[in-house]
Amino acid sequence: MASEYTIGVDLGGTSVKVGLTDFRGNIIHKECMPTFAEKGPDKVISQISACIRLVLDNNPVEVEGIGIGSPGAVIASKGTVDYPPNFPGWESIALGKIISESFSMPAYVENDANAAAIGELIFGAGKDLDSFIMITLGTGVGGGIIFERKIFHGTTGAAGELGHISVDYQGRKCKCGNYGCMEAYAGNNYLVEWVEEDLQKHINSLLFKWVHIENEVLTPKLIHEAAVKNDDFAIKVIIKLAQVLGYGISSIINASDIPNVVIGGGVAGFGEFLFKPLNETIIERVMKTHKSRVTLRPAVLKNEAGILGASALVLYQA
Ligand SMILES: [Zn+2]
Structure with missing residues (x-):
């Protein structure tokens, strides 16, 4: 060049x-x-x-x-x-x-x-990988499948809509028309929505105090800050999020035989609160042949x- x-x-x-x-x-x-x-x-x-x-x-x-x-x-x-x-x-x-x-x-x-x-x-976390699954946690939940160092496009170019994998057929309604999509739990606005609902049942939590007494705006960042301050409810919220993502990601691994996963986007900033239970859920749920091969890493490219x-x-x- x-x-x-x-x-x-x-x-x-x-x-x-x-x-x-x-x-x-x-x-x-x-x-x-x-x-x-x-x-x-x-x-x-x-x-x-x-x-x-x-x-x-x-x-x-x-x-x-x-x-x-x-x-x-x-x-x-x-x-x-x-x-x-x-x-x-x-x-x-x-x-x-x-x-x-x-x-x-x-x-x-x-x-x-x-x-x-x-x-x-x-440039980032996949430099040394031939194949990996990329999940980006933002307003929506984006996905990309790298197979043998090429992006997998599918027949029309629409492949990789990993956020719309349903993890509960009777689950939360997603804007795509399906129910229980990963995005319907992990997309920023959806996340705030169900956490707000659950928060009403946890009035002694630090997060409740911040949002409903001190009038802070409920955001993914605030959930993380509460978890850092050891708020039991916030930690459980992130574990639930990790489980939802883990169910979906384990299905992707089972379907694709690609055991390497890279997680990016703002919510990836939850760090170990997210990554530890996510890793555990994926390993628990993937088929036996993949269990020892699963790798999970945060994206390197941030803002x-x-x-x-x-x-x-x-x-x-x-
Ligand atoms: Zn959807």
Whole structure:
């Protein structure tokens, strides 16, 4: 390769973040702009372009290519993005082609959850693994399957929706229409929702005091802080979350024969409170042949996972 830099674009419903990164995964320069998703696709594309232009103008270096992590159904081979949620008026758009032509360089598009997995493969926790399952715990529960150092796309590109594996057929209703999806317990808003319900039965807990007497906002971070202060209820909440995830992940391992798991996203910050019971649940639930092979590790790319995952697409394709 001639250059040592790539551009990573993390496209979200509210903001677009663009970074210039080197081949080791360091972000050299970063810019952020509002997406203006409500103003329609033309405006979104002009915001993406303006943000890339700003980064390039500030850094007169040769760039190998542009990677874009996008919500919605992405057909990576065509660079198209179809119906991203929260992007009104957006149907099917050849985003890769548009950006590639605007900047006269290769552009690669992937679903954001797949980009996160590729980011860990190239720069992070999956560097030494041939195959692994990536789960990202955020607003939703994203997934990506890396098999023999390639992302598994399925027949139409929609593979890896691991958050919508149901762990209870009579469980909580998920926005996808199914019941008992992992996301319906572990997605940030769902998590807050069921913890709030349970909290009413634990009025002596520290978390109850913080939320209902001191008027703190119930967030995943607050749950973790209560667990750190040894609040029995908060610790049990995280154990329940770990069990739900463990049931789903053990099914994924049984189905895929891929025993390596990488967990990213904000809730992965629960640390050992989450990882210990999660590891125990997975090992308890997987089929015998996998028990001694299971590995569970936190993602390495933290706050900048979106930009770095997108940047990694360029290196992954090369
Ligand atoms: Zn679902």
